[in-house]
Amino acid sequence: MTMNHEKEVIADTGGLSRRDVLKGGTALGVLSVAGFGTQSLAQAAVPSLPMAFRTEVEVAFRINGAQTALALDPRSSLLDVLRDQLGLTGAKKGCDHGQCGACTVHVDGRRVAACMTLAVQVDDLDVTTIEGLAEGDVLHPMQQAFIDHDALQCGYCTPGQIMAGVACVREGHAGSPQQIREYMSGNLCRCGAYPGIVAAIEDAARVMEG
Amino acid sequence: MKRFDYARPMDLESAVATLSAGGEGTRLIAGGTTMFDLMKLDVEMPGRIVDINNLSELKTMETSGDELRLGALVRMADAAEDARLKAEFPVLSEALWKAASQQLRNMASLGGNLLQRTRCAYFRHGAPFACNKRNPGSGCAAIGGANRSHALFGGSDACIAAYPGDFAVALIAMDALIDVAGPQGRRTIPIAELHRQPGTQPQHDATLSSEEIIVQIRIPANAVGKASTYHKIRDRESYAFAVVSSAAAVRIENGVVADARIALGGVATVPWRASRAEQALIGRRIDAQTAAEAGRIAFEGATPLSHNAFKIELGANVVSDALMIAAGRA
Amino acid sequence: MSRNFYPELVRVDALDKVRGATKFGTDNRPDNLVHGAFAVATIGKGRVISIDTAAAEALPGVVSVITHRNTTSLKPAQFLMGGGFAFQTHSPLLTDHVAYRGQPIALVLAETLEVAIDATAVLQVSYEEQPFAATIDNPLAEPIAQAEAPMRYPLEDISVGDAPAAYEGGAVKVDSTFTMERQFQNPMELIGTVAAWEGDRLTIHEGTQNAGGCKFGVADQLGINPDNVTVISPFIGGGFGQKNSMQSQLVLAAFASRELGRPVKIVVPRRQLFHDATSRPATRQRVRLAANRDGRLVGALYDVDAQTSKLDFFPAEHADTAARFYGYPAFKSFTRLIRTDIPTPGYMRAPFEHATAFAIESAMDELAYKLDMDPIELRLRNDTAVDVVSGLPHSSRHVAECLRRGAETFGWSRRDPTPRSMFAPNGDLIGMGVAIGLYSGSGGPTRARITARRDGAVSLNVGVHEMGQGVLTAITNVVSKRLGIPASAITATVGVTSGVPQPLTAGSWGSASAVPATEAACDALMKALAEAGVDISASLPLGEMVARTGAGQMQVEASSVAPGQELQVLGRTDTGRVAPAGPVYPGFVAFSYAAHFVEVHVEGSTGRIRVPRVVSMFDCGRVLSPRTARSQAIGGVVWGIGGTLREGAETDARYGGVMNGDIAEYLIPVNADIGSIEPGFIDEPDFQVNRSGVKGLGEVVMAGVAPAIINAVYHATGIRVRDLPLRLEALLKPQA
Incomplete structure (x- = not known):
């Protein structure tokens, strides 16, 4: 196996830099642990193209059955997009940190906290809010x-x-x-x-x- | 929250390459329940985000063989519901469903959950608090501060922040392995070596590099999972972090303990394996007395802080109760 | 149980609420909206020396940054209890003064919320720091005897008889001190404002319990005619007292909107609500009770230390409740306010009564054990028909009935009084506790307007706010019964200042004020019809009666005031002021009552406490809307559970502010915390307190839950807890 010892990646707060890992005997030691999946390291090392980073992201999804498309600041939470851009104010902001559930909506039928969901992550998915629950005038x-x-x-x-x-x-x-x-x-x-x-x-x- | 640029690769190799190409300040996002939260608090301030939610190869769950393989992007709620986990590894299922809320479990990935960051208020809430984990070299306000929820094990002069997760505590008791992919290929880490004690570098929670991605979690499907539990004591009945938790599992042969696993949550800087307490049970019957003794041993060497000394007694009792629950399933 | 006088009516606003169709204040989003976000102080106290806004202003999308340097045209706010409209005197962003950590110091306006929040983080602020005290036990905290505090509405200590001598001479005594941390209302709806101008007319959308106060308060600060301000608050996503006065962001939103010529929305984040809004103040209470061997109280001494800010003297009214629990022959109180560097505390559901009941009723339980007497019997022996403070009779006091009925429903007779004597099948200790609570029977000036159309439709506009308590349902029920029309024909509107004046809805005087005014309006309508020549005794449908007048509709307005109030007092509420009366009226005293019976299960190994079962019996006068009253009662018990076992501020003296300032760390009850709660109502009207027979309910439902839990925990464990919140460690400490 080869590793690029020259390359130096500065760690951010969440993980060790590559250099730290290389200095740490433990991390190197476990590289030889057997039984990892089916792919060989050589296969895994085949270079693959990085995806481009975007400042504004085009997103298309279905909201209460209707197709919608938006160009989003990737920071936007699904909750803020629903409330501020789509005018669907049924989902509420009570904490903005996934602590209260007032923003609960369904994404592909599963309940999630809209405040903790990046709106760009619902690309191509189905979003249902309280406004889409009743069948016309017939309550759920x-x-x-x-x-x-x-x-x-x-x-x-x-x-x-x-x-x-x-x-x-x-x-x-x-x-x-x-x-x-x-x-x-x-x-x-x-x-x-x-x-x-x-x-x-x-x-x-x-x-x-x- | 700082503005960031966003990329969504479609396969693992591309994700690794994208992460590398992003360079400094590039972070992964999966469920987002930790990352997005900390970005809103300006604790995490990535300039670029790599969204790995479309990596379908990380979403598989294989639980039928002699090794359970849980993809890193399997959602906590789905793993919690897996029939084999429920039946043969209740410690894992319970650790999952007793965490957070169903909404967050539907979002949070298993891989991301392992790397959940501490709930230390001095870490999360920015200025004016000194925090070596958030701002290396600034000090630790929790030492001598409001430290009821901080670590009795594994702390240092630089940091006493507790690891907040549950699933990793259960996994450490099950000797899980973590498969990781990075620019140099793939490697496997025993779960016990995934998290780092703070030492002098509390900014590093884990032994992963910033370019690595957890691919899957592997759990040996041996008999010790069956008689197990994840016993979690909270300040309210649900939707709260552990005050103290204990993963416990026992394999009983001929009426005595042949294998015991005990791990602690909420009380240490990393998922904490109580090996001496496990050893003390081998060859003995599990009863109220031996379980209590194991609990006491599990908390030997604890370093209480100004506001959490009660967790020594509480924790010992929680381990004891967990062992009795686990043994009841043998 | 008696049959309800009023029928069971479905909550009239439920249909919209289950469809997400109800528009709360910040659900409004006018075109061309600008979003606002605050930067907050990171020091415990001091002064802003400089704020460099260049980096923030350079961010694409930032429209404006407002600091104290831009706001010189604004008048400072005045404290609600100092004759003003705001939760405190101090106005963030109007001066360079930093009174507490977390206080707003700059407001960023931007095209999107994301940009506004981002920009707050890049402001460069320098401060001059000053020493501060954030808690009542801090050496820099400043105690002052409340009776000597220069308050606009002074509060005297209470002294009846020679209480110190009576206490000394008592045969059996209790002397206990109780503490309670600061607690936070945390309504689910965040505080926020949408402000928009059309010419010189300002429209405010905001969830507030006091639309009238906001109208006059913001006009005062802006220096404009209040007639040009409309405040719209038809539905509030929970208030619990935190929204009962003008908040910091309101005037700033209005000001920014005027400056920019665009509508502005500010939603104050949850974390900031822990730092720049009111809270229930921390307290330290010492209770000394003395009784004869037969259980009759001979004297009580009650000392209270209650937290306030260094900005305002927030009145501590604990003693006014404490003195009404029993017929003490002698009673003496001494209250101190402890001035600290926090935002001025305020009213939070059962603002004083929660803490007071905790202390008095825990002490009564201690006394019962010392006397070896059943705690219900002890309470019955000390019941009174006369108020010991004023010497006046209680207008209605069915607390004994609450205790008797509650005990029967609960199954009190199955209780073995010996601590640690009862066990659940799983080995948990079982404890059963009882306590009473009370709350002032208040009322105040209110106006109501009824419009009846010939098609039978009736619209009703009353000066009150719907914050979930169900007042829309109650007034609809009352009108339906009184006018003999179906509830579906009635549309009630409240909380909007363009109709009748909208005084503060709080203090459990909402229904007790709004319903008498509504009944008066119904009577005025019938009188007007009669005067128009309609035979109102002919049992015609209302629409038909209106038709017979020849007019398309008939509109009348009426008002009511509390007993003893002059009609002129309406002028106060017409100008946004607070003017409640009670509990002492000419000739009588009025309180609502509760008796709570709580069963706890305590896990021996961990100290975990569960509350599987609560039975509560209430005397709130006439029950106007059985369904919503029941819900309100259940909610009050949930609050009691939270306020006993969960909620309390954690403060780091070095930093000030609140360490657990979000709702993941400041724990309020979740669904799994709540078991069976069975409320019951005496439903006996009190026609002395008002024509409708209504005493308040919203606060008394919580009063007394805390001591009932604490007494149950003692029964279960033999451990007497005197410090709230009660967390696991309290029961793990070695027993004294």
Whole structure:
């Protein structure tokens, strides 16, 4: 095996520089550990073209079923793009750091925190927000259950709770109140509507699994 | 957050090449749950980001053979649900589903999770705090500060920040191997050698170079996984980091312990293997007394700080409880 | 349980809320919007010497940078409890003074939020630093006897009888000191403003509990006519007291918007809300109780140290509640304010009552054990029909009934009072605790307007804010019943200053003010119809009655004030001021009451506490909307659990500010923390306090949860916890 001892890469804060690794006996020592996959090192070392870095990124995705295309500052969070560029203000900003769940949306059917998702990462994917959940005027069973159980007060966390609740049922995590409580704990409700939320999800799960 | 340029390679080789081409200040992003978070806090300030989410070869999960192979881009939520992990390696499944929230587990990659950075407030929240990890040479405000959540093991005069993750703690108990790709090819690192204690260079969390990418996690599929648990004690019932956690696994033969694994989370600068406590159990029956003894041994040598001395007693009990849960599954 | 007087009405705003269609303040995004972001001080206290904005201004997309040098035309804000409209006197960015770490020092305006935030990080700031104290135990903190503090609304200590002598002479005594860390409201909706000008008219979208105060406050600071300001706050994403006054960003958003000639949006990040908004102040409370052997209290001494800022004297009203728990023959309080370098504290759900109940009701539990008496019996023996402070009767006080009914529902009789005597199947220790709580029965001047159309539709506009408590549902329910029309025919609007004046909604006086005004408006409508010649006794549909007047619609306005208030007091709320009355009225005293019964399970090896079951019984007068009242009650208990077992600031004295200043580290309850919560209501109207029989609910629901938990933990473990929040380590410490 060959390594380029001349090359010096300055480490950033997260990892060692190449030079540090080379100085560290441990790191070199484990290079000989056997059993790594099927590719040989020679195959792995075949040079491959780097991708170009872009300052502005063209992104196309489906939002609530409709195709959309945007040119984005790659810093933009999916949440800010939904709210500020697409006018979909149902998803809320409660923390901007993945700590509260108020921004929960579905990406390819999975619940995610939109505030912690780079908008460029949903390129070619399906995004569903609370605005896309009902079928026209017909509420999704989860929305109806939230009304029936008064599973909300101020309503600020509610879109996120409902999107999380729908996913919770689809994932198969609504099997018991205890399981619902665990799998809904990523959605803070400061009004304290938790018991109603659990009851609503139990109810909606019965309808959804009908 | 600083502006950055963005690239999204479509395969591993291209990703490595892109990372190299980016040069200084280039960082990977996968799920983004750590990286994007720290970028918003201006703790990470990459000028270029390489998005590896399209590397399909890193998304496979092979759990049927005598070695479990979990691709680095497998999402935590998916691995947590794997039937074999649930049945034969509950320690791994539990470590995954007891972390963060389902939204974040749907996003976070296994590889990224291993490299999750510390929750030390002095690290995360920038000026005016001294932090050698964020700003080498500036000092450590946590020593003598609000250090309830800091490390009792593996700290140094330069840094006492605790490693916050769960999955790596479970993996260290399972002797996992980490496959890594870089410009010079591929290599394998035992998980115990992936993370670095701070020593005099707390800015380096891991032994990876800035140009390397975790490809997959391999776990020997031996019998010690079956009777295992990840016991995590938090300040609330869910969606919180560990105050103390313990991965525990035992293999019982003829009523006595033939193999024991104990690792600690929330209390050390790296995922912490409690080898002496494991050894103390070999050849003995697991009962309340031997489990408690193992717990005490696991916390021997702990260096308590001004606000976390309680974790010595708590931690010993958590290890003991974890062992009893694990043994109950034997 | 008694049947509810009012029917179960579905929350009227639920349909929009489950569809994400409800527009909260910063959901608005006018065209040509500029985004604002703050740079904040990194020092604990001092002065800004210089801010170099060149690098920030050079960033593409930056529109403007505002610092104290640009804001000389603005008047400083005035403290809400100092006669003004703002949460504190100090106005960030209006001077070079840095009063606390995390205070805004510059505002960047940019084309996108990303650029604005980025630019805040490249400002070069130099400071002159000064010594500071961020906590009440810091040597640089400055205590002052509250009775001697130069406050606009002075608060005297309470002294009834010779309490020190009575205490000394008591047969059985308790002397305990309780501490509580600062706590933060953390409504899920971040504080923020969208400000836009059209000519000289300013429109503000902001989630606030006090649209009227914001209107007059921002006009005052800008030096403009308040008639030119409209504040729009129809829905608030939770307030809990933090949004009850004008926040720092409001005037700056309006100012920047005027300067730039473009709408401006500022959303204050969560971290900054821990550093430049109100909090529940830290407290240290000493309670001394003395009783006879039969359990009758003979005297109580109550000393409070409550945190305030060095900017304002935030009133500490703990003693006013403490004195009303029981019929103490002698009672004496002494309150000190501890001045520290933090933003001025403020009102957070059950602002004083949470802390007070924790201290008084924990001490009562200690007394019960010393007396070897059932804690419910001890409380019943000390119940009173007369307020010991004023000598006036309580207008209604069903706390004994709350205790009796709650005990029955909870199954109190199954409790073995011996600590560490009850176990769950998994080996966890079981504890059962009880405590009561109370909250002032307040009310205030409010206006309501009803418009009835000939097609039967009714629109209702009332001076109150909907922050999740369900007041829209309550007033709709009241109008529906009173006018005999379906709720679906009624559209209620609140929180918008272009209609009737919008006074502060807080202090559990919202419904107790809005509903009497609404009822008065209903009566005025019927009177107007009669005066127009309609036979209102003929049971005609309302629309038909309106049609018979010949007009397309009929609009009336009415108002109400609290007992003893003159009608002129409406002038105060019409100009954005605060004018509540209570709990002491001419001839009586009014409080709401709660009795909480809590079961805890404590894991012996870790000290982990779970709360699988709570039963709470409330006396809030008439229940206006059973469904939303129930939700509010459950929420209050959740708050009590959080405020006991989870929430507290962590401060590093060297830096000031808050170390756990986000909602990953400042823990509020999650779903998995909450078990069964069963609320019940006495539902007995109190027609002395207002015509509708309503006493407040939103705060009393939390009061007393903390001591019920703490008493349950003692029952489970034999460990008496006197410092909140109660974390794992409290039960791992060696027992004293």
